Amino acid sequence: MSNVNNHPTKVITGKCRLSYAHVWEPSSIDGTSEPKYGACIIIPKSDKETIKKIRAAVDAAVQEGVKSKWRGKKPSNLKLPLRDGDEERPDDEVFANSYFFNANSKNAPGIIDLAKHEIMDTSEVYSGCYCRFSVNFYPFSTSGNNGVAAGLNNIQKVADGEPLGGRSRAEDDFDDDYEGDEDFDDLV
Secondary structure (H helix, E strand, O other), X not given: OOOOOOOOOEEEOOOEEEEEEEEEEEEOOOOOOOOEEEEEEEEEOOXXXXXXXXXHHHHHHHHHHHHHOOOOOOOOOOEOXXXXXXXXXXXXXXXXXXXXXEEXXXXXXXXXXXXXXXXXXXXXXXXXXXXXXXXXXXXXXXXXXXXXXXXXXXXXXXXXXXXXXXXXXXXXXXXXXXXXXXXXXXXX
């Protein structure tokens, strides 16, 4: 099997951080829109290769949009997916020295580990862990809004990370040296 990417709008990222993870169950942004699977993908600015691939894929999606969506010319108010964390989220250390974008899909992403085995345990992939992502950039034109969006294809978990959003993992909350409560036997 080959993982060679011959489609100019498809990107396989390097090691990125997963945030706002809606990868196990679809979610509706405002409660009225169609529920979708999604993720905020945080890319360290030091990963110049991934940034270069994303910019090339976005450019290819813009060219597709000029041909198929925007009547032969690039709109002046074009919304692009790649954003600078230092500029847009200066008070959030998770986004410091990083770029980020959101990727969504109506379909559940495939989720695997480093050995390419499917991950079934929903606690294994969470906001804060590190993953590689397969995404496809595409042009859109909806209700006067024009731009490029990212479709979430698949996820490969590569490392654990500090959970985001204040949630802790159960295995991190409890000591290994708990010996029980002597009075508990009296309650049973």
